[in-house]
Amino acid sequence: MNLFNLHTHSNFCDGKAEPEEYILKAIELGFHTLGFSSHAAVPFENNFSLKEERFDEYISTIRVLKDKYSEKINIFLSLEIDYIPGITKDFEEFVRKGNLDYTIGGVHLVRNKEKQGLWFIDGPRQETYENGLMKLFNGNIRKGVETYYHQLQEMIVTQKPDIIAHIDKIKMHNKDRYFSEDEKWYQDLVWKTLKYIAGETNCVVEVNTRGIYKKRSDSLFPGLQILEQILHLKIPVTLSSDAHKPDELNSYFDETISLLKDIGFNELLCFSKDGWEKQNI
Numbered sequence: 001m002n003l004f005n006l007h008t009h010s011n012f013c014d015g016k017a018e019p020e021e022y023i024l025k026a027i028e029l030g031f032h033t034l035g036f037s038s039h040a041a042v043p044f045e046n047n048f049s050l051k052e053e054r055f056d057e058y059i060s061t062i063r064v065l066k067d068k069y070s071e072k073i074n075i076f077l078s079l080e081i082d083y084i085p086g087i088t089k090d091f092e093e094f095v096r097k098g099n100l101d102y103t104i105g106g107v108h109l110v111r112n113k114e115k116q117g118l119w120f121i122d123g124p125r126q127e128t129y130e131n132g133l134m135k136l137f138n139g140n141i142r143k144g145v146e147t148y149y150h151q152l153q154e155m156i157v158t159q160k161p162d163i164i165a166h167i168d169k170i171k172m173h174n175k176d177r178y179f180s181e182d183e184k185w186y187q188d189l190v191w192k193t194l195k196y197i198a199g200e201t202n203c204v205v206e207v208n209t210r211g212i213y214k215k216r217s218d219s220l221f222p223g224l225q226i227l228e229q230i231l232h233l234k235i236p237v238t239l240s241s242d243a244h245k246p247d248e249l250n251s252y253f254d255e256t257i258s259l260l261k262d263i264g265f266n267e268l269l270c271f272s273k274d275g276w277e278k279q280n281i
């Protein structure tokens with residue numbers, strides 16, 4: 001497969017290296033395309049997002065590198081934008097301000113409108129997930145998961161991101177302890193979310209390998225059953241490693257391509273200077 005990755009985090013947010021280091025590694029690996037997608041700024045203190053005061057520097061840095069390496073690799077500019085109803089900005093504001101090539105939308109922080117605070121479902125620590133579930137949802141996992149998927153559905157309909165990030169991220173710290181992905185109520189939530197994507201948007205769903213290679217998930221985001229449903233609904237997919245280090249750019253790609261072929265996928269979408277293009281796998 002011709003290699004590409006559209007979901008990449010540098011040290012402008014919670015990544016671990018300068019953008020140029022990722023580009024050099026991508027060229028070494030034979031990539032034809034690399035997209036940078038720092039976490040967009042959110043209006044509260046955190047240790048993962050791009051700082052508002054560095055926004056212009058981020059934009060200009062990626063654009064300079066795009067020109068510098070234009071004969072060797074296609075570089076694109078994006079943001080991974082959190083959607084928190086009533087708190088975060090509309091995606092279109094970021095697009096206009098940064099003249100972004102595409103957007104990635106995701107839910108990392110779940111808002112229970114009945115309580116103060118946010119449930120952080122990501123990160124390396126399971127206790128953060130558990131404490132948030134107890135504080136924001138009184139330990140009611142079904143209510144918490146339903147709120148996550150409703151927030152995701154609202155993002156899909158109102159923001160229409162080009163790419164939907166790690167669609168079933170809510171499972172990562174669950175590890176079959178609080179709910180089963182085989183439960184009907186959970187499967188109904190997923191199916192409804194996929195129907196929104198198939199029926200109302202042109203969103204691309206990313207197949208994200210980070211959970212597996214970081215050993216935080218036993219399956220891809222999304223998992224096998226959801227991927228089968230995505231294929232049935234003819235929803236387009238792209239492949240990303242959600243890299244936070246240059247060495248992660250193609251992590252678990254070979255295994256994922258093999259799995260996608262076994263399911264029945266025969267193409268991925270990749271962004272190009274002419275927009276979205278199909279790439280055979």
